[in-house]
Amino acid sequence: MENQEKNSSKDKRNNLIVIILSVLLAVLASLFFWQRSSYRTDAVLIRAEKDSIASELTRMASGYDSLRSQNDSLNQTISYAQTKVKDLLSEVDQVKNVSYQQITKYRQEVTTLRDIMRNYIVQIDSLNQKNQRLMADISDVKQEVTEVKSANQQLESDKKKLEQTVNLAAQMEATDLKATGITAKGKEQIKASKIEKVKIDFILSKNLTAKRGAKNIYV
Structure with missing residues (x-):
């Protein structure tokens, strides 16, 4: 009788252990699949962010081609900034397993390069406006010079006619x-x-x- 009770108690304990282990195994399996799914999601997001950065850098590099002025010194600095954009784009393209830290770093660099590009756009726009005003002033001066020349020619013609009139009158x-x-x-x-x-x-x-x-x- 006592042996039966001991066996029954032992069976209950074993069943409890099996149940606990089953629950733990289920929890671990759930965590594993969740982490794996989360990792895949993160990888997709990181990849999308990397592609977005690469696309923006490509647009910036192309945009620099249209940023040209009549100032040679400014053109040199623009060319240098464009080279930095292309170098960063090459680095982003070559990275295979990019991390969140790298994405953050690239984003900061893209922001800095974008601000630099905007500054160049403002400078070139200002120079273009000054050049337009200067060309307008030059055009006005040319017009004034033409008018003065025309007036001088008219005065010279009037002077000759007056001299002829005076000579005739003096006879x-x-x-x-x-x-x-x-x-x-x-x-x-x-x-x-x-x-x-x-x-x-x-x-x-x-x-x-x-x-x-x-x-x-x-x-």
Whole structure:
């Protein structure tokens, strides 16, 4: 009787142990599958983040091709920044098993490079605006120079016309012309055979623009 009770107690204890072990095994199996699933999910997320970083770096590298100015020094710094973007892109592409720490590091670097690129965009935009204002000023100056040249040419033409007018105005007109034949002694002579000189009498009109002094008379 006592042996039966002992065996029964022992069987109950064994059954309890089996139940506990079964529960522990089930819990461990659940944890294993959960961790494995979580690991796969994390790997997918990390991979997606890596691809996103690579895509953004590719766009930035292409965007730098359009960032060119007439400032050689600025172009050199832009080229250097583009090289850094391409180097980081190459590093990201070559990494196979990337970690969260690396993703965080890459994200920080991408943010820094993006801020640098934006700064260059602002600088180039400012330079372009200054160049446009400068070109407008140059155009205005050229227009003013053209207008001044045209005005000078007009003044020169007006000056020549005025000089011609003054010269014409300075001429003195002779009126009441009278020709008389005279001999060598200055006596008037009617016979043509005895006339040696011709005396011209005339009256010069008054002209205030004519210069004073002796005048040449052309008959």
